[in-house]
Amino acid sequence: MRKVLFYATIHTLFWITTTMTEIRQILNSIKFQLKQQGKTYRDVALALDLSEASIKRLLSVENGASMSVERLAQLCHFLGFSLMEITQEANASNARIHTLSVAQEKELVSDSKLLLVAVCAINHWQFEDILRVYQITETECLSKLLRLDKLQLISVLPGNRIRLNIARDFDWLVHGPIRDYFRESGMPDFLKAAFHQENESMYFLHGMLTEPAMQKFHAELRQLKQSFAELHTESLASPLKKRRGTGLLMAMREWEPASFTALRKKH
Numbered sequence: 001m002r003k004v005l006f007y008a009t010i011h012t013l014f015w016i017t018t019t020m021t022e023i024r025q026i027l028n029s030i031k032f033q034l035k036q037q038g039k040t041y042r043d044v045a046l047a048l049d050l051s052e053a054s055i056k057r058l059l060s061v062e063n064g065a066s067m068s069v070e071r072l073a074q075l076c077h078f079l080g081f082s083l084m085e086i087t088q089e090a091n092a093s094n095a096r097i098h099t100l101s102v103a104q105e106k107e108l109v110s111d112s113k114l115l116l117v118a119v120c121a122i123n124h125w126q127f128e129d130i131l132r133v134y135q136i137t138e139t140e141c142l143s144k145l146l147r148l149d150k151l152q153l154i155s156v157l158p159g160n161r162i163r164l165n166i167a168r169d170f171d172w173l174v175h176g177p178i179r180d181y182f183r184e185s186g187m188p189d190f191l192k193a194a195f196h197q198e199n200e201s202m203y204f205l206h207g208m209l210t211e212p213a214m215q216k217f218h219a220e221l222r223q224l225k226q227s228f229a230e231l232h233t234e235s236l237a238s239p240l241k242k243r244r245g246t247g248l249l250m251a252m253r254e255w256e257p258a259s260f261t262a263l264r265k266k267h
Contacts (some may be wrong), residue, residue: 007236024091026072027059033079033086036124036236047078080161089163096167099150104151105177115181116155117144118153123172123232129240190247199244214252219249 011029034044041059045052047072058067058075069083076086100108108115111134130141145162148154155163172178195202209217228248235243 009178026087029086029090029117031059032073032081033081033089034232037079038237038239039079042079044075048074080159085157094166096119097168098167098170099173100153100176100178102173102176105173107147107151109177109181110146113140114144115143118148120146121148121154121162121164122166123245124236125240126162187249190249211246214254218252222254224250 031081034040041052041055044050048055050058058071073083076083079086081089103172108118116132117135117136120134127145128245130136132140142156142160145154145156145160149156152165154165157163193200
């Protein structure tokens with residue numbers, strides 16, 4: 001009886017101090033972790049000895065507020081988190097960074113292994129994945145992760161787990177060190193392929209567009225970028241060995257070959 005009263009009291013205190021917005025953030029964090037770890041509602045149902053339909057109801061915003069703290073803790077434990085960690089994860093979702101500073105980007109490009117670990121982390125690799133795929137020691141990898149933590153790009157959690165601190169629309173600075181680095185080193189390597197293998201394609205088009213037509217196509221390019229980001233998120237549910245690092249280059253500007261420009265009449 002005392003145990004029941006204890007849980008009831010804890011449940012009341014927890015949810016009284018938690019707004020519906022915060023509840024939504026906690027549930028979204030749980031669902032994001034499920035997707036990232038490739039776990040389904042059925043997996044959760046089996047672990048918690050509930051029906052799949054019950055799990056779907058529990059994780060709905062409408063029913064989330066009625067979930068007991070004990071049940072919430074079980075969900076967190078199933079995902080490898082404590083209740084405090086998943087709550088911190090939810091709170092951090094509002095403070096995610098959208099860009100780094102120039103100094104922070106410079107620090108990344110100054111150390112090839114640091115940049116490697118950063119790119120892996122941004123692509124949702126885990127500590128063990130990095131060690132398994134790349135020639136980097138456990139000590140080196142942890143050291144790089146702690147530097148990224150100091151840069152606020154990630155947070156290193158117990159067990160060397162990685163929590164990204166970037167917003168969904170995170171991007172490198174337009175004229176920053178990272179883009180300069182890939183423009184000078186990465187892009188030539190990227191473009192030297194023949195682009196004739198399966199899953200490879202490259203198109204170069206040229207035409208005469210009006211200003212409204214250009215604006216319309218820019219909007220479609222932004223939508224394509226969003227679609228790529230959404231597919232990247234969907235792919236997190238698959239094991240790392242089934243995911244492939246994929247580059248997409250999109251560029252559009254008013255342009256003509258330099259040799260043409262050289263022949264233009266001077267006004």
